[in-house]
Amino acid sequence: AAMVSGEQLPNLLDLEISHMYLFEKPGLLASKMINLLPAMKGKMSEFLKLEPYEYQGALYGLESALAPVGYYYQPAIFAKYGIKTPITTWQQFYKDGLVLAKHGIAMAPVGGAGLFQSLLYEDGGEFFNSAGKDALNSPKTVQVLSFIQNGIKAGVFKLLGQTEFYTPNTYKLYESGNVAGVIGADWYAGAELEASAPGMKGKWKLEAMPRWPGSSLTTAVFGGTGIGVAKNSPNAKLAESLLLYAYATVQGQVARWEQIGYFPNMIPAMSSPAVTGTAFPYFGGQKLGQIWKAVSSSVPKFYVGPTFGPVETALTNETYSVYLNKTTPTKAARALGAAGNS
Numbered sequence: 001a002a003m004v005s006g007e008q009l010p011n012l013l014d015l016e017i018s019h020m021y022l023f024e025k026p027g028l029l030a031s032k033m034i035n036l037l038p039a040m041k042g043k044m045s046e047f048l049k050l051e052p053y054e055y056q057g058a059l060y061g062l063e064s065a066l067a068p069v070g071y072y073y074q075p076a077i078f079a080k081y082g083i084k085t086p087i088t089t090w091q092q093f094y095k096d097g098l099v100l101a102k103h104g105i106a107m108a109p110v111g112g113a114g115l116f117q118s119l120l121y122e123d124g125g126e127f128f129n130s131a132g133k134d135a136l137n138s139p140k141t142v143q144v145l146s147f148i149q150n151g152i153k154a155g156v157f158k159l160l161g162q163t164e165f166y167t168p169n170t171y172k173l174y175e176s177g178n179v180a181g182v183i184g185a186d187w188y189a190g191a192e193l194e195a196s197a198p199g200m201k202g203k204w205k206l207e208a209m210p211r212w213p214g215s216s217l218t219t220a221v222f223g224g225t226g227i228g229v230a231k232n233s234p235n236a237k238l239a240e241s242l243l244l245y246a247y248a249t250v251q252g253q254v255a256r257w258e259q260i261g262y263f264p265n266m267i268p269a270m271s272s273p274a275v276t277g278t279a280f281p282y283f284g285g286q287k288l289g290q291i292w293k294a295v296s297s298s299v300p301k302f303y304v305g306p307t308f309g310p311v312e313t314a315l316t317n318e319t320y321s322v323y324l325n326k327t328t329p330t331k332a333a334r335a336l337g338a339a340g341n342s
Contacts, residue, residue: 011230065263066265073205142329175199
């Protein structure tokens with residue numbers, strides 16, 4: 001709103017990944033924000049997940065979080081019912097879920113379209129292709145929706161309300177043992193589990209996502225924000241220098257990991273001993289950085305299209321229609337494709 005009205009902008013701007021499409025209006029980014037590509041010349045190959053903030057040959061944001069996705073679980077529940085880890089395939093995940101379902105325990109919650117997104121990208125699917133065109137009307141979409149739909153029916157997944165995932169009700173399910181785990185990004189560890197269920201310290205562990213047949217991927221991406229610099233700021237050059245130090249150096253990326261648990265999206269920083277060697281007390285001393293480093297070499301690209309808004313609205317509606325057996329995965333995939341091409 002400030003951009004369009006010509007108001008003074010802050011030095012540094014947050015371009016949240018799912019709202020990047022709002023800024024992709026003719027001339028808006030080019031006239032209001034600094035193109036960071038010249039400053040990043042020769043460095044782009046060292047970074048993952050910058051593509052959401054590239055537009056018309058320019059780069060307007062540096063990613064604040066790689067946001068790789070894994071499976072957080074409660075080892076005591078698994079041990080009690082003979083579930084062995086790591087769970088390497090979704091087929092095994094489903095079989096293990098059937099074992100727990102007999103005791104009224106789900107492997108993970110389903111809330112909003114987050115689980116669908118994570119499983120889809122790990123399966124090689126995507127919302128938009130590199131040209132910004134909707135790619136949701138695909139066999140991958142049908143496969144993932146079918147898997148989740150069947151899992152809900154069988155009790156492998158626990159279906160929550162559309163807006164319930166980030167509420168106390170979900171943490172009560174973890175604490176009661178009715179839900180044994182959750183598919184979540186790196187930031188879910190500190191921002192959600194540790195912050196909202198502090199009494200469960202030492203009761204969680206992390207492992208890579210199970211694989212889909214024929215795929216080598218063991219992670220997805222969920223969330224992220226590009227940090228950019230306003231052109232009309234009197235401190236623009238200073239702000240750009242600060243941004244480049246904080247987000248485009250190994251030191252800055254390591255500090256971000258140490259302070260808030262956001263895994264680096266700069267490849268050289270991923271191998272830092274401070275990243276891979278840090279033990280997390282909440283996770284029983286597990287070194288989460290080792291898990292994220294192992295999976296992040298194959299993190300899928302995440303492209304943003306100009307119709308992201310309509311697609312995001314359709315995602316929640318269509319996925320829940322599938323989960324509640326009001327439509328089929330095939331019809332939902334068609335509807336999602338139509339939303340992105342409207």
